[in-house]
Structures are given as structure tokens and as C-alpha cells.
Amino acid sequence: MKKIERKTIIENVKSMLMDSVKTLHQEVIDAFVTSREKERNPLAKNILDKILENHEIANSKDIPLCQDTGLVVCFVEIGRELYFDYDLDEAINVGVSQAYTQGYLRKSVVKHPLNRINTLDNTPAVIHHEFIPGDKLIIHIAPKGGGSENMSTLKMLSPSEGREGIIKFVLDTVTSGGGRPCPPLIVGVGIGGNFEKCAWLAKKAILRPLNDLTENPIDRDLEIELMERINKLDVGPMGLGGDTTCIAVKVNSFPCHIASLPVAVNLQCHSARKNEVILVGKEIDNADNR
Amino acid sequence: MEKKLTTPITDSQIRTLQIGDEVLITGYIYTARDAAHKKLVEAIENNEELPFDIKDQVIYYVGPTPAKPGQIIGSCGPTSSYRMDKYSPYLMEKGLKVMIGKGDRTIEFNDVVKHYSGLYLLAIGGIGAKLSECVVENELIAYPELQSEAIRKLKVIDFPAIVAIDYQGNSIFNK
Ligand code: SF4
Numbered sequence: 001m002k003k004i005e006r007k008t009i010i011e012n013v014k015s016m017l018m019d020s021v022k023t024l025h026q027e028v029i030d031a032f033v034t035s036r037e038k039e040r041n042p043l044a045k046n047i048l049d050k051i052l053e054n055h056e057i058a059n060s061k062d063i064p065l066c067q068d069t070g071l072v073v074c075f076v077e078i079g080r081e082l083y084f085d086y087d088l089d090e091a092i093n094v095g096v097s098q099a100y101t102q103g104y105l106r107k108s109v110v111k112h113p114l115n116r117i118n119t120l121d122n123t124p125a126v127i128h129h130e131f132i133p134g135d136k137l138i139i140h141i142a143p144k145g146g147g148s149e150n151m152s153t154l155k156m157l158s159p160s161e162g163r164e165g166i167i168k169f170v171l172d173t174v175t176s177g178g179g180r181p182c183p184p185l186i187v188g189v190g191i192g193g194n195f196e197k198c199a200w201l202a203k204k205a206i207l208r209p210l211n212d213l214t215e216n217p218i219d220r221d222l223e224i225e226l227m228e229r230i231n232k233l234d235v236g237p238m239g240l241g242g243d244t245t246c247i248a249v250k251v252n253s254f255p256c257h258i259a260s261l262p263v264a265v266n267l268q269c270h271s272a273r274k275n276e277v278i279l280v281g282k283e284i285d286n287a288d289n290r
Numbered sequence: 291m292e293k294k295l296t297t298p299i300t301d302s303q304i305r306t307l308q309i310g311d312e313v314l315i316t317g318y319i320y321t322a323r324d325a326a327h328k329k330l331v332e333a334i335e336n337n338e339e340l341p342f343d344i345k346d347q348v349i350y351y352v353g354p355t356p357a358k359p360g361q362i363i364g365s366c367g368p369t370s371s372y373r374m375d376k377y378s379p380y381l382m383e384k385g386l387k388v389m390i391g392k393g394d395r396t397i398e399f400n401d402v403v404k405h406y407s408g409l410y411l412l413a414i415g416g417i418g419a420k421l422s423e424c425v426v427e428n429e430l431i432a433y434p435e436l437q438s439e440a441i442r443k444l445k446v447i448d449f450p451a452i453v454a455i456d457y458q459g460n461s462i463f464n465k
Pocket of ligand 1: 067068
């Protein structure tokens, strides 16, 4: 039986969040630089420059990239050989609370959708779990902004609408979102499963590394075609036109019912903050695990 | 070339601006997002006085991150403006002239801006670290219970924005 200490979880969640709000992954920065070089619209180019400059300022001044430091989304992959004698979700939420209260991050979570009373520490996070073989615990974490989340969509298409139906729905989502989700975007598309599964697939898609090529050729072709067509929409950075509407499209699929073709589109804004850690379980006997 | 704007904003300043113009704002501006707008409109409906004189003023749709010790303000980029469309006409009726936020607004809002000879400016979303460098004073003036959504009076120098709806109701989003 292997364990990971509760305090290791708390510390890692806290530090991952505090880093992620001011530093984007290098691959995202590289994508902005490449897009900037190719961009033909002067205003769009100018906005991409400002996005890159903002990243430098956030880093050097230790200040969040964006004032919306998000609702925390967490995907936890749990090695089957691990044993927990504490509540894993509670530990993650303690890490979230510490990051937001001690790290000067904005608390953007309300207790009830209708009473709108702030929870004051940005908890609870939305946590998804999966089991994996082995003794590792992998935590993917993303402080997800409200602006881009609000422009995300889900539709139960009819199977007859097929591939073109999916493409149309994705393009409509990006067009009607315009500048609101803060493009350039990472577009996560979930197809198949059922109502909630396709949303989950789309959310997981935006957390994939940008150079991660899907194995499934159907999904890969869709990613390539969508990327091309989205960047021809002339939505552009902040919706003001240009060649750079998205820097990546990621499609995840799952088997589905003969009667259904669910599709979900989750939009990630240019403040594409995320982090991940792999923790390895240790044999611990009778140790104080708290 | 950017055009300089100084608050409070006069009609003559507004009339020189066209959609797509880049502006740099200097002077005092007030922050308010959804929750503060709700309270301001409730105050108007109850015939109560507003917490600041809104005439010819600028409202910036922002809820900043908390300032660290030694900082004036945290990250402070714009939030989406369309959520304020329901409330803004009440405030413009009381004299509000300029709104700064991100994204488009409902199409009917173009006429609201025209009716009051106002101005809707876009700030670039997601660059709150950079925009924080324009803020030289930050004072919480109303609704502290709203936390990041409280109303703050900010003094800004050369705050960059783009004209999105001009005083004639032309919008950069429906060119
Ligand atoms: S959509 Fe993203 S970049 Fe834009 S304000 Fe929200 S969190 Fe920030």
C-alpha cells in the first residue's frame, strides 16, 4: 500500500496555482510569437504584442496575468496502488484556499448561483477523478476564467448532421463569442458520450499539451480542419479582426448512443493558465500522515 | 497615434472620437461590475443618492486582484461589458458618459450610447498586469462588502483603450 501525504497535496496545489496565474507554459508563449509573425492585421499584431508584454510584466512584477484568477478546475488521475486515509478533495480545496487567500488572488466563487454570496477563498474547486494503473497521482489544475467559460456551448446534434454539423456548431460558437472569451483561443471540442460526458471531454481537451497529436485519425483531421476554418473567421484577438482567432483546436471523442451526436465546445482564453504535477506514492507504515 | 482623453469627459472630447481610435485616458475613473451595478440601480430606483457624483464620469468594468503590500492595485483588466447592458441606461440617465470594458454589447445598446451622446471603450482583456501599471491611486469608495466587486476610485495615467461605440451609435462590431 502506498500513500501520498495530505500536506504534499496541499502544498503542490497551492504552488501550482500561484505559479500558473502569472506564468503561461512556454508552448503557449511560442504559439503567440508564431501567430504574431504571421498576423497581417496591424491592430491584431499590436494586441498580440501587448499579450506578450503582459506576460513579461506579470513575471517580473509577480502580479497575476489577468484579474480573473478563475474557478479552479482539477483533473486528478489516481494510481490504483495508492491508499488514502484522508479526503483527497478536501486536501485539494485546502490548497486552493491557501493559494487564493495567501497569494493575493481574486476570489471569484459564490456559494449559491442565486444568493451570490462569495465563499471568500475561491473554494470549492470543480474536481474530476479517474483511476490509472500504478502508484502515481497526477494532478492537472487550471484556474479557468469566467469570460471564456460563459461562451462555451453544448448541443445534442442529430447523427445525420455528422461531421459538417459539428464543424458548423464549433464555428458558430467561436463567431458568436466574438471578443468576449478573449481570443486568441484554445478550442476544446468533445464529441460523443452523452450530455455530461461530451462537456467533460471538451474541458479535458483544452488541458492537452498544444503539440499533442490525437491518435484517432478522425479526430486529428477534424482538429486540422477546424483550426484552419476558425482562423479564417476574422474574429481575431479580442474580436477586432485578424488571422489569429485560435492557437490550437483539440478534439476528444468517445463512443455514443445510436440516436445521438453530442458535441461540446469549451473555450480557453489567451490567459491559458494551467499546471500539472506527478506525485509518486511512498510506502508508509504507521506514519502520521496528517 | 493615440488621442489623449482627460476625465471628466466633455462632449467636445467625445465628439472628436471615431470607432477604432486608440485613446489614452488620464484622470479619475470608477470601477464597477455586475454586483455594484445592481446596487447602483437599486439606489436610483429607491431615490437614494449614489455613492459618487456620476455626471460626466467614466466607469471601468473591472474587479481587480487584491494588491500585495507595496502595490497600488493588483491585476486589473476589463470584464465583459454585455452583462452591464441592462443597468447602464439608468446610469447614463444620471450623467454617466463613458464605459470601459471588453467585448461587444447587445445591438440595442448602440442606440443607448447615441441617445446619451456617450462612449463605449474597449480595453484589452487578459492583460491586467500591464494595465495595473497605469494606475497610480486606488481608493475603495463604496460597497466594501462586495470584495473585488466594490466600487473604487482609480487615478490612471495614459490608460489605453479603443473606441468601440462612438457618440453617434456606430459600433466597431457592426461595421
Ligand atoms: S476570458 Fe480569460 S483573459 Fe479574458 S478576462 Fe476572463 S480570464 Fe482573463
